[in-house]
Amino acid sequence: SQQGEEDPQALSIQEGENATMNCSYKTSINNLQWYRQNSGRGLVHLILIRSNEREKHSGRLRVTLDTSKKSSSLLITASRAADTASYFCATGGGSQGNLIFGKGTKLSVKP
């Protein structure tokens, strides 16, 4: 069963616009991670935010975490056509470091 649920399921924007994806989860977590997957490829780790952090930046990526609302958001600023991919949130908290993935948001950035 999925822990994280991304919203929206699909998002289409123009190059240069910002893209925001949201993730909600149900139980307490140790950390929340975002991954990108290009079509037909493996997942690539983007950013990890721990439960005691509220915001984290990495280049054009900004992730927020609100543990009281059990939600996170991923913001991609000044999007590029190369950002076209599926984005997954994954929650971690198991004793063995297991992650539970959501079903993903499919982002399409049109040039």
Added chain:
Amino acid sequence: DAGITQSPRHKVTETGTPVTLRCHQTENHRYMYWYRQDPGHGLRLIHYSYGVKDTDKGEVSDGYSVSRSKTEDFLLTLESATSSQTSVYFCAISEPNNEQFFGPGTRLTVL
């Protein structure tokens, strides 16, 4: 890319035959995972390993077994493949509660 490879990359087999997928890492990470990815389900954990000869079940372990006799290798076996096991299989490695690094995937078709 993290030093993680999967073999084979593609396989077509018939119902009832045994299949073994191999994951190999050169990073000396303690944890290794097998996921399957299906449309509408995202990534689901099959089995994971937290050390040599230490393995445990994930969310969708029925019909699968694993073995880890060396730190660098994690094998996934389908004892008797069924059409419902047609999927893309991903291996991942990590240290606990840190980011996971994914292999390129194996596309398995069971006819």
